[in-house]
Amino acid sequence: MSESPQLLTQLLKAVVAYTWFFEVCDETVLDNDTALKQQEYAGYLLNQLSGADKLRLTAELADLAASEPDPAYREFVATFAFAMGLAEEPG
Numbered sequence: 001m002s003e004s005p006q007l008l009t010q011l012l013k014a015v016v017a018y019t020w021f022f023e024v025c026d027e028t029v030l031d032n033d034t035a036l037k038q039q040e041y042a043g044y045l046l047n048q049l050s051g052a053d054k055l056r057l058t059a060e061l062a063d064l065a066a067s068e069p070d071p072a073y074r075e076f077v078a079t080f081a082f083a084m085g086l087a088e089e090p091g
Helices: 005-024 032-046 051-066 071-083
Strands: none
Touching: 005 032, 005 051, 005 071, 051 071
16 A cells, blocks of 8 residues: 555644544533543553654644644644654644
8 A cells, every 4th residue: 555645744743633622622512521531442542553643643644733724723733642642742
């Protein structure tokens, strides 16, 4: 299978967007325990990646954060790798 950088970018955007939803939705939309459980599961799945793939995702996240106009979402994207356990320090 040939590598597609656009595929990685779009999939990563989807994962971050859904994780953001779980982070910011209020309890009338989704209870906090379920939201946290989904965020933890996303982190678990991402941590199944190899070290090289984690580094690649971390670099891609930095690029996404740099191009994000919304300050709150930019901060979320910039610290996503750390929050998910993919990096040892926040971006």
